[in-house]
Amino acid sequence: ETGVTQSPTHLIKTRGQQVTLRCSSQSGHNTVSWYQQALGQGPQFIFQYYREEENGRGNFPPRFSGLQFPNYSSELNVNALELDDSALYLCASSLARGAASNYGYTFGSGTRLTVV
């Protein structure tokens, strides 16, 4: 059983640029969530995708967008990068339905984004 894989592990971008982060969900999982974790803080929910559609969103502006593909992998896109976007971005996969959906999430090791 494979876990959640995120790429790249580290990334440095310039303010105003655009970035795409990628996530491969755990085998058998059909839901992907993205979280932003600023240094020294707990993760903040960005959004969740199920069946290739966004089905929940946290308090993040529209320049944060995402995609989910038929194989349940996902992308997080951030446009017009700001210095405050510097953070660890975590992807988590889960099952949306059934008893196993209550067992929480499987997280990846994250992508460390630095905006300069």
Next chain:
Amino acid sequence: AQTVTQSQPEMSVQEAETVTLSCTYDTSESDYYLFWYKQPPSRQMILVIRQEAYKQQNATENRFSVNFQKAAKSFSLKISDSQLGDAAMYFCAYRSFSGSARQLTFGSGTQLTVLP
């Protein structure tokens, strides 16, 4: 909206001793889940233990146990026989029982140091 508070930014414990990490939360819901996650330097969030709010019995997982006080909205984690590998950032998290997204709401974390 739900909030999760961890009032201990840092804790330390002697190897083989017991330590308790505190967590309080605020919600108007009656059914929900509570989690403790561990985040080592590898950055991956690892599920330590989970508790369903409708269960009165406190959850236990080997050396890890919780003290769940629903009326007080308190959810502390006890680590017995602490090991060097327990050193990490620990996050308390809340998740609604229902709703489409069922995202996790995290506290700000407690950095646990285990002293040899």
